[in-house]
Amino acid sequence: MSLVVMGTVAFDAIETPFGKTDKIVGGAGTFAALSASFLYDQVKLVGVIGEDFGDDNLQIITSKGVDVEGIQIIEGGKSFFWAGKYHNDMNSRDTITTELNVLENFDPIIPESYQDCEFLLLGNATPQVQMTTLNRLKNKPKLVVLDTMNFWMDIAMDDLKAVLKHVDVLTINDGEARQLSGEYSLVKAAAVILEMGPKYLIIKKGEHGALLFGEGQIFSAPALPLAEVFDPTGAGDAFAGGFIGYLAKVKTINFTNMKNAVVYGSALASFCVEKFGTERLQTLTHEEIEARLKAFVSLAKFDI
Template identity: 60%
Template sequence: AKFNPVVPEAAKDADFLMLGNLTPAIQIGVIKQMAKRPKLIVLDTMNFWMDSAWDDLMEVLTMIDVLTINDEEARQLSGKHSLVAAAKKILTMGPKYLVVKKGEHGALLFSKDEMFSAPAMPLESVFDPTGAGDTFAGGFIGYLAKQNDVTFEHLRTALIHGSALASFTVEKFGTQRLQDVTDAELKNRLMDFHNLVRFSL
């Protein structure tokens, strides 16, 4: 209860802010320490805070741009079973974009007017899933920071980048595989995602 992270001076004017899954009060505290409003704030949260810190969660949702949660959490937060209906409701609570993570079934991205379905790469074996979610978040916002422009088109590709990087993380223990990934390997994995979903009409 006494944990109050201090944002280093050098990070206070960051344009892209990723808030990991801590108490909503701490997430609010971090946003308030920023010297200016970042171009993009992405927030991860979970069912535990919906049960124990609802008011703070509602407040922080009004301060952010992208919310990432899983499908069950989207249903709990909205009270709606259909993920389309859940997204509509959640997008009235503050965020402009919602990412619904579905584990081995991929992820959905919603804005008020658009929808994107990102696949998960079917894997023969998962060596160690630890860190896959954090890798996804890092790859997602990292891609957007590099584009320095937040559009739905870029968000689509950012989701694929996050998924591709996370697919490396699970191949070895901890960060081992991630530290070894080359640019060529990442490019190949991105092409694998493209081939996985492409079809002609």
């Protein structure tokens, strides 16, 4: 049994008020798989890279035990590249460059060894690629989590709605929930979105935490107040990876476990933003995760 993550494996060049990087390893699939690897040991990644990616960079992923058989390496191709600059408030950013490169014709391949997939994370990608990935699994996974963004709502809303019919959990931010539903109130937005297919909806609110809707209940998870957010890149993907990684570990799907999964996802995301790119996830230890979870408990606990 395994947890399959489909998502981009890419280069990012990032500028924040704290500094800037050259091309470093990034991509939704990378962040999500690394994050999940701390909670579950059978994480398998589906994606595509160019020859320029290099073994050293791939090793950042494999060193955490993530299976990369499902990552196609396109001969002579160049990896997806994104360059962006964050504003001072760290909540908004400008895209400087987007080079799709090998991502343009990405046709996800599911190796035979991935067909034991029980938990599937469809990372942020075109809804068509997300649908193809799902269709190429011979058995329907126990849980399908989909992450997406406003960009796909702008240019491929019908495709997105089609894949949503087959999804158990959708993770989006508050602006995206409003766009997808046409409702300003997040409570009303959630009601509309839960009619579109997903049984659970997670609305990510960055520094304000996350809301989980499902089974007629709502859970509000806090975000850890941080003195510095060094680089927000990948935080949403690390959240999704931690979320599904926890569920793959505990196996049982119910609202109680979903709530814990949101807290695990939030904890992983809180580490992700402490350094550039995947840097913090590379050095992260289980002891640090345990301590951070205790901080979340202390942050949210009251006794009425």
